[in-house]
Amino acid sequence: xxxxxxxxxxxxxxxYKRFLADMDLDGRTVTVHxxxxxxxxxxxxPGMTCWIEANDDPARKLRWSWKLVExxxxxxxxxxxxxxxxxxxxxxxGFLNAGDFRAEVKIGQSSRLDFVLGDGTLLEVKSVTLxxxxxxxxxxxxxxxxxRHLHELTRAAAQGQGAAMLYLMSRDDVARVRxxxxxxxxxxxxxxxxxxxxxxxxALGTRxxxxxVQATGPVPVDDxxxxxxxxx
Numbered sequence: 606x607x608x609x610x611x612x613x614x615x616x617x618x619x620x621y622k623r624f625l626a627d628m629d630l631d632g633r634t635v636t637v638h639x640x641x642x643x644x645x646x647x648x649x650x651p652g653m654t655c656w657i658e659a660n661d662d663p664a665r666k667l668r669w670s671w672k673l674v675e676x677x678x679x680x681x682x683x684x685x686x687x688x689x690x691x692x693x694x695x696x697x698x699g700f701l702n703a704g705d706f707r708a709e710v711k712i713g714q715s716s717r718l719d720f721v722l723g724d725g726t727l728l729e730v731k732s733v734t735l736x737x738x739x740x741x742x743x744x745x746x747x748x749x750x751x752x753r754h755l756h757e758l759t760r761a762a763a764q765g766q767g768a769a770m771l772y773l774m775s776r777d778d779v780a781r782v783r784x785x786x787x788x789x790x791x792x793x794x795x796x797x798x799x800x801x802x803x804x805x806x807x808a809l810g811t812r813x814x815x816x817x818v819q820a821t822g823p824v825p826v827d828d829x830x831x832x833x834x835x836x837x
Contacts, residue, residue, distance in 0.1 A: 606690045607817035612656040620649040626671055637669040640684045644746040646735055648674050648681055656815050679778030680813040681734050688732040688773045689719055695820035712757045726767030729754045732775040741774050742785040755795035762803040769805040782808040783827035786834045793832040
């Protein structure tokens, strides 16, 4: 996945109201849209180097969008909407033998999952941006929506349908995944229940540059029970 427009280097001044950030861009302060509802723990400290994209669409309230951040040990993707584009590109390239996959599939009364593969397997994608102790961890804040998605996959697997959760490494300084049970115990319990029901737990590494984000191949998911585990 390549960025359609060149990214510009900026320095973070502050992130606020979750979806806004002020940055120093060539000596002037600009307000930037932050398309990330999570806590962004370790990714939003003042002074961090960021990469932002300009858009001249007059319908947009803010010209600038925050895409990447330099973590000190690598790069991380800030814009969570990029994850599905990266995964779709990997699926088209043969990952999981996806075949003619479809995106944004309605499940149940009120949920949507990210993809259904050609063989009917349901695939949900989560963006991993938190790193602690040499691991990428998900989630970085409580996610009732994420827990609901695990329950949907669990029900599908119990009915004999293929179901998989894919954790996309949206940072390139870690290459293995586990669940942040201390941040969201309910999600960790749902993860264990889903895996026990036959939901496949997968993870995909990435290469992140100011030019684009590309999948690099599978990385391991912690195969030990995740609920009840203290992290830090």
